[in-house]
Amino acid sequence: MEKMFINGKWLHSVNRETRDITNPANGEVITNVADGSEEDVKLAINAARSAFDKGEWTETSARSRADLLYKVADKLTNRVEEFAKLETLNNGKPYREAEYDIQDAINQLQYFAGLATKPKGQTFDVPEDMQSMVVREPVGVVGQIIPWNYPLVMAVQKIAPAIAAGCTIVIKPAEHTPLTLIKLFEIFDESGFPPGVVNLVLGPGATVGAELVRNPKVDKVAFTGGTETGIRIMKSAAETIKKVGLELGGKSPNIVFADADFETAVDHALYAIFSNQGQVCSAGSRLLLEKSIYDKFVPELVRRAQKIKVGPGLMEGTEMGPLISENHMNRVLNYIDIGKNEGATLLCGGYKLEDEELSRGYFIAPTIFTDTTPEMRIVQEEIFGPVLVIQTFETEEEAITLANGTKYGLAGAVFTADGSKALRVIRKLRAGITWINTYHNTYNEAPWSGYKQSGIGRELGTYGFEEYLETKQINISIRPKPSHWFGNETS
Template sequence: MNVTVVVNQFERVLRDQTAVQQMYINGKWVTSSSNQTREILNPANQEVIATVTEAVAEEADLAVEAAKNAFYKNGWKNVYARTRADLLLKVAEKLSERKEEFAMLETLNNGKVYADSLQDVDDAINQFQYYAGLATKPHGQTYEVPDEIQAMVVREPVGVVAQIVPWNYPLVMAAQKMSAALAAGCTVVIKPASQTPLTLIRLFEILDEVGFPAGVVNLVLGSGSVIGDVLVNHPDVDKISFTGGTDTGKQIMKDAANTVKKVGLELGGKSPNIVFADADFETAIDYALLGIFAGQGQVCSAGSRLLLEKSIYDKFVPELVARAKKIKVGPGWEEDTEMGPLISQSHMENVLNYVKIGLDEGAWLLCGGNRIVDGDLANGNYVEPTILTNTTPDMRIVQEEIFGPVLVIQVFETEEEAIELANGTDFGLAAAVFTNDGAKAQRVIRNLRAGITWINAYHPTFNEAPWSGYKQSGIGADLGTYGFEQYLLTKQINIALEVQPSGWYKG
């Protein structure tokens, strides 16, 4: 796109940068009592695109109080499922009407390619529709028991839910958490990542417009160290749902234990992408590139470890490197861009530092490894598609999540060795196997300790299926019926069919 088109089609979604964008508490748009603000940057060029209010701890307390009152005093927990479903469907409808606006804003705020942003908005729309449908479906059971008792189980909402979403999927992860919780009858306090609040602010305009009762949905803007800490430790928060780094997730678990909160965690990954010699060559090459370089590698399920059977290494790797060098890096709004900027300068520096660590450990750099400083990209957070080989399992670049466009290659000779290498990290989020041997594919997949897997593909997932991890990649699930059940409690009810004394008292 030329500059004029960019201004007309993208920057028009921005608002007056002198006006501070607000948060939403108890049905009202408010600014922080501290008057603190944060500038929001476009990662493609480091330009300020918005200024948002920055909450203090007291505002997080107010949001939790509003959510608690809405749940108990104002009766959201008893609102008919069909009423909740209707509200969610209205959100989906209005979000659909503004799809391009939200996608453009996501690209400007997060840096991702516009086509990916459009897909994210479509997913968010589908999530509100999906959970609207699920809200009205049966959720209880009855039992035949050896007594004159009618035994049953009903499902009831957890209560006040605090949700903390990451910067790599600002809209879609907020939508999947909020829609499931609201469908279940919970009230919500949600905190976006400090760097990427803009699409969630717009989404709350829709939530306000469709008429959610005051306090049912609350948006608090601020840092994780302040706002996140309040939400995790607050005695009136019944559940924490967090997506983000594993170290932060561990601390949330520790803090949540003080009040025995329900906890849902979707954490990091170092996912293996296993390619056997009998795999379709073109398919395996294509998905190896997609698996790590889509989304700039800032994807928790990224295929950041390529496990290659030794016999195809000399054929596979040169072609992989040649294609990686041709990936078009640039602003997400340009039509031919395949990989955009990283989220921030500090994150970019961390990714580049990992490349240095790998080289110091003895890895070989096949391509990339540098910040791109040419021409119009000089002011953005751009990193070349990077591939490292000659790795060993003990290297930090093999064991630790880099969260950027950095692929590390490992080599195996046997099926058993592939499985051992694949399972050889603390993570267990995703994994893939490429082979034309169906039996081998099943054997390997069933032995991989990962919650999201593919055979002869990488990355496609669906709102109808659960998103969950093994090992240190998380607890619980988002999406699908499994994600819905995370926001429900089970209650056993026993009804005497004959009203008479038990006969226990003999006096």
């Protein structure tokens, strides 16, 4: 049974409850883990608070913090295959994607280790015998809540900058996918972090996550997940005026003009929606096609979608794996029914795969709808599965209007051979992450998050590092003397 890591120790939950963790490819139980409660997260928060306020972490130099992150990166580098297999087993994604995620996590650890010694202060020339300056300090105790679609890499992209900045953390993985983060904490345990600096609490969002958000001893909450949950977190955090970082949902447009390279645009349209089973906040789930290429583009898109090899993530040749759980699979299937009832035309997919080797898992065939209109729910709402909706346009202005026509603003792409047109359109997209003639390529050096209801704050890059730092003004009198503000007499 896998335990939690609190104040430098591996602990069972206070209530001794456990949770089964299953393989989404076949529904079988992999292991069971401690299922925490409010009492457990309070213990972890108290440990993190003590470590930040008065433990040895307060005296740890930026160079030492960097060395710890490099040590973790080195240890993880030696275990890539082990972690990738475990990620695939727990999450279901194809092994090649899991392996990429682990490598990306290593890169993040190294990148933020390099930033640990780089916070910049300022000094100011002021019109008195004073020296005024700004220094950067860690935010404090940070609560971090991780989604199930990228269990390890999204944990690391929160952990690494927080540690580099000098914060202490309490992190909660998604209930379905804690296994690689538990393994990572074994590496933290081996690497010499002082007690209370890194804490792992397992359990439901409704109890463990809620306490992490509302507890007044937590200075900042970083969350990745659905917009509705993000709204609840923001309301709860307001009670204690916490800093909040929210990376939320998306319904991202992928705009293809008639002059785009055909093969490139088709290839990326598939990759944009069907990688990671469509369980990606930035997925290109809305394909906006210039009407003149519809009759050529759509048949090829459907032909290739039907050839995607769906299967268990550890099976050789698998290109798309199962959805995370039976409940989520049923949610996606319900959206497919909604699309049919709304009058959209189903071109392919739309059903659970029932082949003998897949019947016990949570597999949905790659699904494409056309004849959609902007007000349809399948166009407006995040489905978070392998479901693509196609819209058409005739002018740049119409494409931009359609692209910006949802409450979300996470990502978007433009495919065209006209560089000026690409920049005109991309500049008008209300989205935080954009691409021209490609999709999904992102880098740890660049910021990640969205506009509108897709989030607040930024992760990754120097922008993500800044989210874990406070700015303090310090004013020093060069020639100390009485102010005489209230006169010269003394009594």
